[in-house]
Amino acid sequence: MHIMWFTERQYHYDPETEPQKSKDFESAVLRNRSFFGLPNANFDPQQGAKLLNEYLDEKIYSEDLGFDGLMLNEHHGTPFCLGAVMDVEAAILAKATKKARIVLLGNPVPTVANALRLAEELSMIDLISGGRLVPGWVRGAGSEQLANNANPAYNREYFEEGVDFIIKAWTTPGPFRHEGKHFHFRFVNPWVLPLQKPHPPIWIPGLVSPDTVVWCAKKRFPYIALATRLEPTVELWDLYTEAAAREGYQAGPENFGYMQPVFVSDNQARAEELGKRFLYGGAFAHFARPEWMFPPGYNSKEATRRMARLPQAENLPGKPIHDGGGNETDAELEEIRRGVYARYETSKKELQMIAGTPDYVIPRLRKVLEVLRPGIFSFWLDGPVAYKDRLRCLELLGKDVIPAVRDIGKELGLVDPFQRKPGSVPLAAGRKPDKVAQPEGLASMPA
Amino acid sequence: MAAKNSVREETLTVGADRLVVLKGGSGKPLLILHEELGYPGWMKWNEALSEKRTLITPLYPGFGKTPRAEWIMSIRDLAAFLARFVREQGIAPVDVIGFSLGGWIAAEMAASDPAIFSKIALVAPAGIRPPDGEIMDMFTVPALVYLRNSVLDRERTAEFAALYEGGLSPEQYEAFEDARAESARLAWQPYMYNPSLPHLLEGTVKAPTLIVWGKDDRTVPASAAGVFNRSIQGSRIVAFDKCGHRPEVEKSEQFIKEVQNFLA
Numbered sequence: 001m002h003i004m005w006f007t008e009r010q011y012h013y014d015p016e017t018e019p020q021k022s023k024d025f026e027s028a029v030l031r032n033r034s035f036f037g038l039p040n041a042n043f044d045p046q047q048g049a050k051l052l053n054e055y056l057d058e059k060i061y062s063e064d065l066g067f068d069g070l071m072l073n074e075h076h077g078t079p080f081c082l083g084a085v086m087d088v089e090a091a092i093l094a095k096a097t098k099k100a101r102i103v104l105l106g107n108p109v110p111t112v113a114n115a116l117r118l119a120e121e122l123s124m125i126d127l128i129s130g131g132r133l134v135p136g137w138v139r140g141a142g143s144e145q146l147a148n149n150a151n152p153a154y155n156r157e158y159f160e161e162g163v164d165f166i167i168k169a170w171t172t173p174g175p176f177r178h179e180g181k182h183f184h185f186r187f188v189n190p191w192v193l194p195l196q197k198p199h200p201p202i203w204i205p206g207l208v209s210p211d212t213v214v215w216c217a218k219k220r221f222p223y224i225a226l227a228t229r230l231e232p233t234v235e236l237w238d239l240y241t242e243a244a245a246r247e248g249y250q251a252g253p254e255n256f257g258y259m260q261p262v263f264v265s266d267n268q269a270r271a272e273e274l275g276k277r278f279l280y281g282g283a284f285a286h287f288a289r290p291e292w293m294f295p296p297g298y299n300s301k302e303a304t305r306r307m308a309r310l311p312q313a314e315n316l317p318g319k320p321i322h323d324g325g326g327n328e329t330d331a332e333l334e335e336i337r338r339g340v341y342a343r344y345e346t347s348k349k350e351l352q353m354i355a356g357t358p359d360y361v362i363p364r365l366r367k368v369l370e371v372l373r374p375g376i377f378s379f380w381l382d383g384p385v386a387y388k389d390r391l392r393c394l395e396l397l398g399k400d401v402i403p404a405v406r407d408i409g410k411e412l413g414l415v416d417p418f419q420r421k422p423g424s425v426p427l428a429a430g431r432k433p434d435k436v437a438q439p440e441g442l443a444s445m446p447a
Numbered sequence: 448m449a450a451k452n453s454v455r456e457e458t459l460t461v462g463a464d465r466l467v468v469l470k471g472g473s474g475k476p477l478l479i480l481h482e483e484l485g486y487p488g489w490m491k492w493n494e495a496l497s498e499k500r501t502l503i504t505p506l507y508p509g510f511g512k513t514p515r516a517e518w519i520m521s522i523r524d525l526a527a528f529l530a531r532f533v534r535e536q537g538i539a540p541v542d543v544i545g546f547s548l549g550g551w552i553a554a555e556m557a558a559s560d561p562a563i564f565s566k567i568a569l570v571a572p573a574g575i576r577p578p579d580g581e582i583m584d585m586f587t588v589p590a591l592v593y594l595r596n597s598v599l600d601r602e603r604t605a606e607f608a609a610l611y612e613g614g615l616s617p618e619q620y621e622a623f624e625d626a627r628a629e630s631a632r633l634a635w636q637p638y639m640y641n642p643s644l645p646h647l648l649e650g651t652v653k654a655p656t657l658i659v660w661g662k663d664d665r666t667v668p669a670s671a672a673g674v675f676n677r678s679i680q681g682s683r684i685v686a687f688d689k690c691g692h693r694p695e696v697e698k699s700e701q702f703i704k705e706v707q708n709f710l711a
Contacts, residue, residue, distance in 0.1 A: 296586050
């Protein structure tokens with residue numbers, strides 16, 4: 001198993017030492033009905049500097065705690081994530097760490113206007129890190145298309161052409177010329193090339209978009225589901241497995257990853273108190289307003305058709321928690337806040353957030369691993385939690401939880417992409433593939 | 448006069464691509480170029496003008512009914528496609544009314560082929576950057592918000608509820624999303640205008656041109672009317688008081704009168 005950890009690097013204030021600031025900031029997000037688009041007059045550079053350094057320090061420290069991978073992402077124009085250009089952070093980690101993989105899930109190819117520059121940035125990170133880079137690609141959230149002025153109606157075309165181009169720039173001897181539909185480069189000859197050959201392993205994160213899952217299966221890229229609900233994730237695993245069979249291979253744990261919100265502390269009540277803060281400001285459900293999450297043409301026609309007829313799934317962004325116009329009274333705002341945190345009970349029940357002591361957390365992680373059987377597993381820590389409490393969580397993960405998860409992984413045969421190359425197990429044409437996910441386990445969730 | 452239910456739908460071929468066209472009324476052809484949210488439906492003004500004219504409304508590729516044509520990536524591409532349609536139908540020179548995005552398309556068609564139109568009515572056209580104010584960004588708001596913003600006073604606009612049949616069905620949501628996506632492909636940036644359009648129009652377009660605008664247009668600021676007026680020789684502005692982006696439904700009687708006089 002490849003075990004990593006991730007945080008969005010949220011902008012926040014500590015609710016215990018700066019309760020008013022923390023509450024006011026959350027109120028601003030709730031009034032805005034969205035992290036994205038919160039006016040940047042709310043950004044304090046001093047606080048930003050402090051947080052970014054803490055986030056880097058804890059990432060560096062966590063290498064010694066037994067994590068195999070340090071996962072980063074990026075978002076634009078939002079306090080939800082301070083990593084606006086994650087390659088900057090990745091470059092620092094490349095130099096400051098020694099053995100952990102630097103896993104970038106992912107670079108938003110359509111919003112980066114110059115795919116050649118992206119290829120060069122990533123090559124440098126791979127070189128500096130001594131070949132520890134795992135690049136990944138995303139289409140970028142809908143809001144990011146607005147923030148970067150990237151035409152959402154061509155998002156998937158930019159994505160597919162951009163990814164192919166980057167790999168071509170890494171693997172085709174230059175100089176050559178690229179005349180694509182959207183990208184045109186007259187002289188492709190990047191001098192810095194990745195250390196890993198033919199190119200670094202590529203993983204793709206996502207929120208259960210069927211189009212992306214099938215594309216990954218075709219490309220033999222592992223797919224990492226970002227804390228999605230278990231049932232739809234199982235369905236997507238099946239979809240990947242079937243698409244893989246059409247490509248002539250048997251998918252296995254090496255093709256799948258899962259990211260799990262977790263908070264661990266020394267006692268149960270404190271862990272839950274801190275874990276609950278994952279829902280701060282509405283969490284992912286308040287990532288961006290629906291109209292920003294789904295700008296024109298960002299979704300496929302099929303996805304639009306589904307969305308026109310179905311209420312949005314609970315844990316996906318786009319479902320407004322409230323329809324206020326920003327003029328809510330304090331009492332109304334408190335009501336909204338109560339509603340946000342009331343969701344914790346559902347999250348807990350559905351294992352969308354697992355908060356507790358190691359003894360509480362481990363059996364629940366076992367359940368997730370038994371059902372989804374991922375070869376890649378990432379812990380996700382977020383919410384306004386003081387640095388010392390985050391560090392303690394990481395220590396407990398390293399000391400008690402990671403060893404247990406490793407044992408479970410061995411017992412369940414959860415091989416990772418470094419142990420078995422994704423797409424390397426042939427499957428005869430017409431033969432039915434074995435399912436990877438085991439949904440039977442959903443029938444008996446831990447109480 | 449053509450009632451709504453007498454409007455017929457035809458699927459034609461233009462080059463290698465299909466084009467769905469709505470035809471209603473009888474008499475000399477009148478080309479109708481619809482707006483960025485798609486074809487809003489058969490309204491009073493359609494009914495009035497169709498007494499003496501055959502209204503021909505092409506439903507642009509990618510806006511729902513007509514399949515997307517991959518090669519059409521800009522308003523000029525679409526204008527060239529529609530110009531080919533007009534030529535191949537044998538209806539040039541034809542009178543045209545273009546609404547909003549459709550007004551921009553009409554202006555591009557006229558700029559590249561001044562002989563294609565006999566008379567041009569541009570209703571709150573996009574296409575030129577307003578010297579004062581900004582064109583409302585349809586891509587950062589839901590379709591319904593954009594629609595609601597298009598009239599000054601919804602309560603007093605009798606036909607507002609009839610636009611897009613109320614706009615609330617799942618089918619209409621899909622149609623709006625098709626229209627928004629194709630509008631994004633065509634007009635994402637610069638948003639809803641072509642910096643060279645005033646230069647292309649100047650000294651080129653000689654057809655009688657009526658520029659219709661609501662003085663309180665919150666979608667395409669009326670300040671752009673002056674630029675159109677200066678760029679198109681002999682054009683005339685008609686501006687309605689207390690009127691937003693849809694004079695054809697907000698001031699439908701005056702609109703019908705002005706346009707009928709202009710086309711007579």
